[in-house]
Amino acid sequence: MHRYMIDVSPNVTAREGIKCDKNNEIAGYESFRYTSSDGQPFYISVLYFNGRPLKGIILSIIRINYLKTYFKEDKLLLIHIVLYDATNIYYLNQDTTAEVGDVTFTEITPQSKQPIDTSELTLIFSNIETNGGFNFPEFYRRDRSTALQIFSDLDLVFNLERTSLGSGPNNYLSEISTRNIALKENEISNGSFKKVKHALVDKSFKIKGIKLRNGNYMKVKGGLPTGILEGFNVYYRDSDYSNPLLVELLEICPLPDNYVKTKFYLTMNEDDGRWDIRKIFSVVDEKTELPTLLQNIVTHNRLMVDGIIGGELKNKLYDIRQCFSIDLTQVPSLGRISYYLFDGMCIPYRREKDPVGGYYLVRHATIPHFTIQRIKVTKTKELTEDNIPPLGTLFGRLNAYYTDNSYKDVVLIELECLEHSEFEDSPIFFYYYSNDGKDNWTGYELETTVSDEDGLWTIPDKDALIAHIKENDNKIIFERLKKELTGKLTMYSSSVSDKKRKEQDIVKEIDKSTEKRESTESMPNSKFAPKSEHDIHSGEKFDALGCGIGVTFGIIAICVGIYLVFPSIKRFTHHHTIQKFMYRRCI
Numbered sequence: 001m002h003r004y005m006i007d008v009s010p011n012v013t014a015r016e017g018i019k020c021d022k023n024n025e026i027a028g029y030e031s032f033r034y035t036s037s038d039g040q041p042f043y044i045s046v047l048y049f050n051g052r053p054l055k056g057i058i059l060s061i062i063r064i065n066y067l068k069t070y071f072k073e074d075k076l077l078l079i080h081i082v083l084y085d086a087t088n089i090y091y092l093n094q095d096t097t098a099e100v101g102d103v104t105f106t107e108i109t110p111q112s113k114q115p116i117d118t119s120e121l122t123l124i125f126s127n128i129e130t131n132g133g134f135n136f137p138e139f140y141r142r143d144r145s146t147a148l149q150i151f152s153d154l155d156l157v158f159n160l161e162r163t164s165l166g167s168g169p170n171n172y173l174s175e176i177s178t179r180n181i182a183l184k185e186n187e188i189s190n191g192s193f194k195k196v197k198h199a200l201v202d203k204s205f206k207i208k209g210i211k212l213r214n215g216n217y218m219k220v221k222g223g224l225p226t227g228i229l230e231g232f233n234v235y236y237r238d239s240d241y242s243n244p245l246l247v248e249l250l251e252i253c254p255l256p257d258n259y260v261k262t263k264f265y266l267t268m269n270e271d272d273g274r275w276d277i278r279k280i281f282s283v284v285d286e287k288t289e290l291p292t293l294l295q296n297i298v299t300h301n302r303l304m305v306d307g308i309i310g311g312e313l314k315n316k317l318y319d320i321r322q323c324f325s326i327d328l329t330q331v332p333s334l335g336r337i338s339y340y341l342f343d344g345m346c347i348p349y350r351r352e353k354d355p356v357g358g359y360y361l362v363r364h365a366t367i368p369h370f371t372i373q374r375i376k377v378t379k380t381k382e383l384t385e386d387n388i389p390p391l392g393t394l395f396g397r398l399n400a401y402y403t404d405n406s407y408k409d410v411v412l413i414e415l416e417c418l419e420h421s422e423f424e425d426s427p428i429f430f431y432y433y434s435n436d437g438k439d440n441w442t443g444y445e446l447e448t449t450v451s452d453e454d455g456l457w458t459i460p461d462k463d464a465l466i467a468h469i470k471e472n473d474n475k476i477i478f479e480r481l482k483k484e485l486t487g488k489l490t491m492y493s494s495s496v497s498d499k500k501r502k503e504q505d506i507v508k509e510i511d512k513s514t515e516k517r518e519s520t521e522s523m524p525n526s527k528f529a530p531k532s533e534h535d536i537h538s539g540e541k542f543d544a545l546g547c548g549i550g551v552t553f554g555i556i557a558i559c560v561g562i563y564l565v566f567p568s569i570k571r572f573t574h575h576h577t578i579q580k581f582m583y584r585r586c587i
Contacts, residue, residue, distance in 0.1 A: 003043040009050045034067040046392040052101030053392025056226040092134040094223025104223040108150040136208040157209040194236040203230040270301035282316035318345035323373035357466035359401035394418040411474040434476040448487030
């Protein structure tokens, strides 16, 4: 089955293998329908708009029948995807004032498998146009019957009007789901700033709106995050709670022994009345560093990272929604999640204690999913956009295999694509880079599947590939390896596709992120390492016992984790998928 990158801009010609048909099925709106040229289901690896990956859309290895887009003039309002099992997923534009590549599309899935009908779609379009992006609370208030069809029990609207602590009720009901939210007050930095925690008995939620004290709903540049969250904290300047400076959203991490925890910072910006957003994974100490951040917002009427004195806090505030650069030469620490500084951000990594296939393994970028801009392999060699998969390709793992525990000689790089499928036989994609011994690195793409061997899920081709390079002087002998694997192994080079995209004058995300990076030149080059256990996320130490405990409680922890890890994963609680995911997270 074919796998495609699709650019949904009307100005970009559909690539070979994809058919695009234009129609105007809803009066006043343009729509485009994308199918495979042979009419068969297909996979989408990345969705682009004018060459920029779309945010909030997790599509890795999902089999689909077709995809439709809807426009009002030149504004992309909605993307409709029909899966192979007839499930309908809709991605809505949260901020039509922003460039499409800067928008986080929010996901809705009707409770039934029936698609949203034309009249209801028109109501959604009207909401997007009226509010400059989809506003779920307003949609719920005006079109409740339709909203209830796309409503999830996890959806919440938080209310910053409710700050009565001590003199009145310390809880309120979310206006959509009516879930009870309790308020808990705390002081930080000797009372200089106030913190209010909005707590739930059942922690997990998806945020659909934040109501401000003036009765309006917070407008976030690009839109609110779409993932599953577990914490909502608000930081204020004054004791009357009239000036919220920062909203902290804690992202859920179902398997914390394998990942660093991530959070979103929504920060007040008085320049235009909207709120800025960034995603970070470093621990910002609430006693020593957070007051500095909050005072920066007070001083500049917005978060101005360049105005923060001291490089360590700056590095922690890098927006990880941008693509990563990885440095395989920096792996000094063992036995826990550690960090190194590269390209102005702190990259988390973990050195495994035990060798794998005779090699010493280091996991880089230990967060649930990420995209790669470049990889520094040695002091003299880098893999750049001409060598690695296209920007926007989502990975779940980046493993580097070293010859010995000096970690100086990496012989194999393994990029594992994010596996997010509902079908037992759906493929898993890996990209491998092998050194020929002369600092020349060759790329390979492996399409394979997970196997069930007496209840234990394994990836035989992955093990066979590692064994192959061990037996062949740390090199891949392509023709020989092809015969040893059950999956499909091909030589990989992205140069051809990159040239085609350049010929179409597509602006790459790498240029955007470079232009927007805030004074990375001023950041120090010294390595960053946590100074104490307070700088380490709970649960980030890893060993075989931790993984064993996770397996033992797999029925509870993994089912819940899989259900919550991505906005759409609740549709795919197929037991084979859960076991596959568990396997992937423990190796």
